């Protein structure tokens with residue numbers, strides 16, 4: 001793959017659709033496909049893989065344990081395990097990849113103006129696949145994510161991955177089976193304490209890694225982020241994929257963080273509505289067919305950045321005592337030690353931070369930040385001026401920005417407004433958020449709901465960029481609330497914010513000092529603050545930036561405050577989680593109508609969930625299972 005062959009752009013990305021638009025869909029689907037597999041891989045079929053799991057010492061041992069705990073006979077447990085495998089296992093076949101390749105080629109060319117992929121990332125991935133088992137770890141914002149990734153792998157002759165998929169997708173008539181044959185393996189939600197299921201799933205995953213069967217792709221966030229902000233990682237699957245390394249069954253494992261960025265997300269309206277309590281449409285083939293009208297729209301460009309493969313071997317050096325694994329025979333289950341759990345958690349959070357680092361932002365993301373601070377509407381000229389100011393700040397903070405070249409700033413702004421016609425409109429030189437079409441609201445609540453949906457849609461695009469600003473913004477808030485200019489005082493408030501918001505913004509556990517230093521040095525290098533040995537102060541010309549950064553966090557702060565207020569004033573001593581989400585919504589709705597609360601984002605169920613998790617973590621509330 002040479003730069004010229006791929007038509008590489010100045011920033012190392014190339015538009016993979018360019019070539020696709022020049023060739024026929026059919027010849028694309030039937031192209032020769034010759035990936036270079038992992039050197040250590042043995043050639044095994046999907047059914048052999050299942051048999052290996054069923055006949056494994058590990059499963060046999062766990063079944064023995066279950067037999068002792070319950071009265072179920074061995075044969076029955078084996079049958080159960082076999083049925084679980086039938087439900088779970090993938091059955092990857094190239095013919096189905098070609099079929100989907102044909103369909104996806106058509107869809108992508110129609111909905112996206114371009115799909116930019118980083119060329120060096122593909123080259124590194126190709127090498128990594130040949131050397132060690134590879135785990136693909138993308139962020140998850142849309143159903144398009146897994147379709148695009150396999151499409152890229154097929155297009156550039158990279159081994160097709162097997163993908164962990166939530167079980168609802170399996171239930172889709174025909175589509176579920178097509179997905180299975182395109183590499184999806186299905187996992188149940190909320191597995192709980194089902195020992196047999198955990199054993200089958202973890203042995204299945206480990207066998208894929210151990211044999212180098214195919215690259216394994218999974219979504220460490222566990223689901224699509226409804227807010228487009230990173231979610232705190234799930235750890236179960238990461239534990240499973242790392243085990244073959246710790247047990248010495250493979251020399252190393254490469255973890256590849258992947259950052260997928262959309263200029264416009266297909267599910268933008270559905271995601272905002274889910275945050276307001278509208279249930280997710282069930283995954284059915286009928287619903288998919290009905291939703292095909294969304295394919296008539298333009299979703300702008302998308303970027304897929306394949307990050308540097310992370311070597312697990314390099315990472316564990318000096319951190320994990322390998323010897324503990326040598327004490328237990330390889331085939332026996334082993335509960336991860338506390339040290340191991342902390343390592344996996346730190347690693348999972350690091351992966352998400354790496355994904356964030358390579359997200360590509362557009363002018364629209366910055367416009368969304370400004371728009372949310374001007375909900376009454378803003379003159380287009382002022383919006384342009386503020387967006388350009390923010391562009392400079394974001395660049396200083398290390399954001400990856402894609403700003404079209406050879407196009408005037410006003411054109412960049414107007415094309416963003418027109419692409420996002422579902423979120424904003426420009427009338428008489430002023431830009432406003434748009435509310436969904438349909439009959440006018442009958443009640444005040446309906447009016448608030450419509451406004452909140454518009455705000456949450458816009459907020460999701462701000463959220464794509466929020467990781468760039470969180471640390472400096474927390475320093476800005478900490479400086480305003482601290483008792484003095486002393487660094488100690490400011491750091492004290494900063495750590496409180498970091499702890500409080502650590503379900504809201506992904507922070508690597510135990511790195512408060514580094515986070516504080518990062519926030520401070522970004523502000524210092526941008527000329528916003530000055531530091532002496534013991535003090536931090538705002539520079540004269542830094543005030544504007546400090547106010548702006550504080551305003552970014554304001555909707556989050558207000559949302560947390562209003563939930564605290566609800567818990568203190570309104571709720572009885574105990575309440576169920578379900579009651580909590582209904583009651584808190586009507587409590588906030590009243591405050592929004594009365595004008596006591598300003599931010600419509602307070603209605604987001606994601607925020608409510610995060611506040612509860614934070615309070616639980618900080619021992620301010622307790623949770624009991626009834």
Ligand SMILES: CCCCCCCCCCCCCCCC(=O)SCCNC(=O)CCNC(=O)[C@H](O)C(C)(C)COP(=O)(O)OP(=O)(O)OC[C@H]1O[C@@H](n2cnc3c(N)ncnc32)[C@H](O)[C@@H]1OP(=O)(O)O
Pocket residue numbers: 097098100101102104146147150151152154163164165166169179180182183184187188189190191192198199202218219220221222223224234235236237238239
């Ligand atoms: C050319 C074109 C081609 C196109 C071709 C297209 C291809 C098209 C393919 C379609 C493909 C679709 C792809 C969709 C994409 C998704 O559907 S994303 C959603 C599915 N994927 C994932 O969720 C992956 C990440 N998830 C995880 O890692 C989760 O942890 C798991 C493993 C699913 C489990 O979920 P969970 O029950 O929420 O578990 P988790 O909170 O991690 O742990 C629960 C408890 O179990 C315990 N536990 C964990 N592991 C174990 C264990 N091994 N044993 C016992 N206990 C355990 C934990 O310690 C925890 O205990 P507590 O701390 O609660 O006491």
Ligand SMILES: O=C(CO)COP(=O)(O)O
Pocket residue numbers: 140142143166219222223224225
């Ligand atoms: O991630 C999934 C499929 O992409 C399934 O979970 P959600 O639909 O909840 O995001």
